[in-house]
Each structure stands twice: as C-alpha cells, then as structure tokens.
Amino acid sequence: MKAVVCKQWGPPEALEVCEIPDLTPGPQEVLIQVQAAGINFPDVLIIQNKYQFKPELPFTPGSEACGIVQATGAEVKHFKAGDRVIAFVGNGAFAQQLLAPQQAIFPVPPGMDDDTAAAITLTYGTSHHALLDRAQLKAGETVLVLGASGGVGIAAIEIAKATGARVIAAASSAEKLAVCVEHGADICINYNDADWRDQLKAATGKQGPDVIFDPVGGDYAEAAFRSIAWRGRYLVIGFANGEIPKIPLNLPLLKGASILGVFWGDFVRREPTANLQAMQQLVGWFHEKKIRPHISGRYSLSDCATAMNLLATRKATGKLIIRPQD
Known part of the structure; x- marks a missing residue:
C-alpha cells in the first residue's frame, strides 16, 4: 500500500510517499481502508517534533480518518468487514490502510459522507470540549472566536x-x-484593522466577550484578554x-477572569465516556x-505536503482532506 512517511523531523517538504507492506490487525485492532483523512494543525507540528506527542521515526502522520473495515482482530466484537467507521488515532491516517484500536473507532452516522466524517472528530471535538465543558458556555452569552475561519474556528x-450564544468572528481577511x-x-472583525479592539468594544456594548476562543496565540492574545468581560x-x-x-497575571485578577487550557486529546484518553x-x-x-464542516x-497522498503547508501558513479555511485512494 501507499503511505505518507515521515523519516526525519522537518517541514512538510521532507515527507515521502512510499510503498510499504500491507497491515495486519492485532487481536484488538481493526484494519481500515482509508477513504478520507482530515489534516489538522497538530499534524504540522508533530512532523517537526514541536508537539507534546512524539512518535518514533519513521511514522505516518494523520490522526483522523473515515474508511471501510477490511479485517478485524480475533477479540474485536462490535465491528466487521464492510462497516463504515471513523477513527481517531495518534498517527497513521495519511495512508491507504490504517490500524486502529477498536476503542478508537465508531460507526459513521447515517447520511454522513466520507469527507465530513473525516473532518468532524478533532476540530468539533476540541471546540465542543472547549466551549461546553471547559467554559460552560450558556445561551445568551457572547463568544469571540479568534482564527475563526480555520477548522476549530x-x-x-x-x-x-447551536448553544444559543452570540458569536463575534475575528480573522485576517474579508474572504475568511x-x-x-x-x-x-x-x-x-478583521484583526488586521488598527481599531479592532474598538470594534470589539462597540460590538459588546463596552462589556467585552464572555468567552474568548483562541487557537492563534501570538500578539492577539493579550489584546483580546484585555477586552474580556467580568x-x-x-x-x-x-x-x-x-x-x-505571556499574559500578565494581573489581567485575570482585575477582570475576575479565568484562563482555561484545552487539550482534547488527553480529555479523550482520560474521560472517554464524556x-x-x-x-x-x-x-x-x-x-x-x-x-x-467546511471542507475547502x-x-x-502525493499532494499531502502542499496541503499541510497551506494549513501551516494559515492560508486554508475550514478543513483540508487527504483522499488516499485517489
């Protein structure tokens, strides 16, 4: 089968498309023919050894996929050959075949196409965990979303x-x-505008947003936090x-505000039922x-590096999908 392989840490250009042996499932594993795989920003960081998750070289990147079960291990009870499934794994999705532990997959919901199924786990899982679990967002509150045209945005x-909140989207261009x-x-709000914080103040009646969703970081973070509501x-x-x-800690003190970390991958591992x-x-x-999901x-597989660079340089909107069988 064909797979994208990371043999050395580096940018997407260092990735190679290789012929590797077909995979065989272990006792509790499922072998999936990958129809679509979603590209996520952590994938770009992982291949450069800049992420908290560090696989051993060589490896195939890609953490979420949709596909068809080809074979199952002897101890797998709930899936069979021919089932359409979604998988969320540490790596391996940018390939024609993927091995996934049975606890890491679930059936594709009726009426959902392959590309959508490959785009819904990480971005929507992260945003749901962030807004509803960590921030406890309520109907009627106002949310500022930075980097709003990206996948998680x-x-x-x-x-x-869907929760009944009011949304202020911030991005860097009119097109986004x-x-x-x-x-x-x-x-x-275009946060390249010099007066973007004044626009934010006007949009919230000088109260500021109740929740700020920030996948961007950098210079926007402190400026946004200074505008947050009580x-x-x-x-x-x-x-x-x-x-x-590096946000000065006097700012959350003055606003009675909270800074909440969001690590969806570990949430999945620690709290699978939730x-x-x-x-x-x-x-x-x-x-x-x-x-x-907005799939742009x-x-x-041969264009994987091109797609990952679009994500790395923040030129993509929504989600980018790899189609390994094409």
Whole structure:
C-alpha cells in the first residue's frame, strides 16, 4: 500500500510517499481502508517534533480518518468487514490502510459522507470540549472566536450558535470572514484593522466577550484578554501564530477572569465516556443541520505536503482532506 512517511523531523517538504507492506490487525485492532483523512494543525507540528506527542521515526502522520473495515482482530466484537467507521488515532491516517484500536473507532452516522466524517472528530471535538465543558458556555452569552475561519474556528462558531450564544468572528481577511458569516457568525472583525479592539468594544456594548476562543496565540492574545468581560473565560486552544503568549497575571485578577487550557486529546484518553456523550450531541446537531464542516480542499497522498503547508501558513479555511485512494 501507499503511505505518507515521515523519516526525519522537518517541514512538510521532507515527507515521502512510499510503498510499504500491507497491515495486519492485532487481536484488538481493526484494519481500515482509508477513504478520507482530515489534516489538522497538530499534524504540522508533530512532523517537526514541536508537539507534546512524539512518535518514533519513521511514522505516518494523520490522526483522523473515515474508511471501510477490511479485517478485524480475533477479540474485536462490535465491528466487521464492510462497516463504515471513523477513527481517531495518534498517527497513521495519511495512508491507504490504517490500524486502529477498536476503542478508537465508531460507526459513521447515517447520511454522513466520507469527507465530513473525516473532518468532524478533532476540530468539533476540541471546540465542543472547549466551549461546553471547559467554559460552560450558556445561551445568551457572547463568544469571540479568534482564527475563526480555520477548522476549530468554524466548529466553534457553529457549536456556539447551536448553544444559543452570540458569536463575534475575528480573522485576517474579508474572504475568511465571509466564510465565517456562511457558518453563522453574527459580527465579523478583521484583526488586521488598527481599531479592532474598538470594534470589539462597540460590538459588546463596552462589556467585552464572555468567552474568548483562541487557537492563534501570538500578539492577539493579550489584546483580546484585555477586552474580556467580568468573569470571562479565556480558552487556550493552541498557537497557530507560532508564538506562545505571556499574559500578565494581573489581567485575570482585575477582570475576575479565568484562563482555561484545552487539550482534547488527553480529555479523550482520560474521560472517554464524556467524549462519547459530546460526539453523540455533535452527531445530533449534524442531523439537525446545525453543524456542517467546511471542507475547502481535497488532496491525494502525493499532494499531502502542499496541503499541510497551506494549513501551516494559515492560508486554508475550514478543513483540508487527504483522499488516499485517489
């Protein structure tokens, strides 16, 4: 089979598409023919050895996939050949075949296509955990979403709206903000505008947002936090900007505000039942047409580096998908 292989730490250009032996499932594993795999920002960091999860070289990147069960291990009871499944794994998804532990997969919901199924676990799981578990978002509150046109940003907009919140989307171009409007944003702010904090103040009646969802980091973080509402909650999602901000601790003191870390991968590992309940709610919202992943590009294995670079340079909107069988 063909697979994208990371043989040395480095940028996406260092990845290779290789022919490797077909895989065989262990007793509690499922062998999946991958139809679609989602690209996520952590994938870009992992191949450069810049993430908290560090696989041994060589490895195949990619953590989420949709596909068809080809074979199962002797101890697998709930899946059989031919089943359509979604898998969330540490790595291995950018390949024509994927081995996944049986506890890491679940059936594709009826009516969900392959690309959508490959795009819903990490981004929507992260945003749901952030907004509803960590921030305890309530109907009527206002959420500021930074990096709002990205995968987790679009998911955050839709989940906040499904909860009954008001959403202010912040992104770096009119084109990106137009995508945010398509997915339900109430107000849009271009944070390249010099007066973006004044726009934010006006949009919240000088009160500031109740929740700030930040997957970007960098210079925007402190500026956004200075605008947060009393008892506001600031969600640390990631650092797509490349810079980890250093927020002065007098700011949460003065605002009675909280800084909340969001590590969905460890949440899945530590609290699998809570994650399953979240996924069930997301599937319900999908059927109610309250959420719909925005897929802006589909790529073959040979174009994986191109796609990952679009994500790394923040030129992509929504989700990018790898189609290994193409």
